[in-house]
Amino acid sequence: MKRILVFLLPAMVAIACEEKAGGYEVDNGCGLELKLVKMTSSWTGDESIGAxxxxxxxxxxxxxxxxxxxxxxxxxxxxxxxxYAYVTYDDRRYVELTYDPRENNIRTSCLPNELIEVTSSRQYKNISWQACDGPxxxxxxxxxxxxx
Structure with missing residues (x-):
């Protein structure tokens, strides 16, 4: 029984910490900031970065x-x-944004919600606007x- 607890307890703590942080870095207790760094045209493949x-x-x-x-x-x-909530579709992790309908809507999606794929702990990619010819x-x- 003690051997099971030795292995089970650290696993439970690790899972709890991952869920608490959405599985990603939240080291200062305030959350994450996603900064747009690259835009790729869905029509031409042209890329824009920075300024x-x-x-x-x-x-x-x-x-x-x-x-x-x-x-x-x-x-x-x-x-x-x-x-927002972290969701999983087809074994891929996303941040799903649900907008307040009273806000100025700058949603980048054809759908009511916006999906941003979590490609790594530091990289996120919004491809949900691509279906409507957005970048x-x-x-x-x-x-x-x-x-x-």
Whole structure:
């Protein structure tokens, strides 16, 4: 019995910690910030990065399962908010954003919800807009600063 507990207890702790953090880095207790770093045209395959992006964007995923998306386009900042959850489809992990319908909707998807694939703990990719001829958006994840 003791041998089982020796192996079972660390496994249970590891699983609990992974679920608590959504399985990804949340080292300061404030969540993750996804920063748009690359945009690829679904029509031509042309890529834009850095200052050449059509817009700058961040998505803050707070630990209370809410998100805030900020987009700066032509000197104007737009915001949208809602709730998110980690989901799995076809053995792939995603962040599913559900927008508050009263917010300025800057959703990048043809569907009511937006799916952003978690390709690694630091890399996220939104391909849900590609089905509507929108670009593929790639994000880098960083620990969010408290108070954002």
């Amino acid at each position: 050449k992006l059509e817009w700058q964007e961040t998505i803050v995923l707070s630990n209370d399962s809410t998100f805030l998306k900020r987009r700066n386009h032509d000197g104007t900042t737009y915001e949208a908010a809602g709730r 593929v958006l790639e994000y880098e994840a960083h620990a969010a600063r408290c108070g954002e």
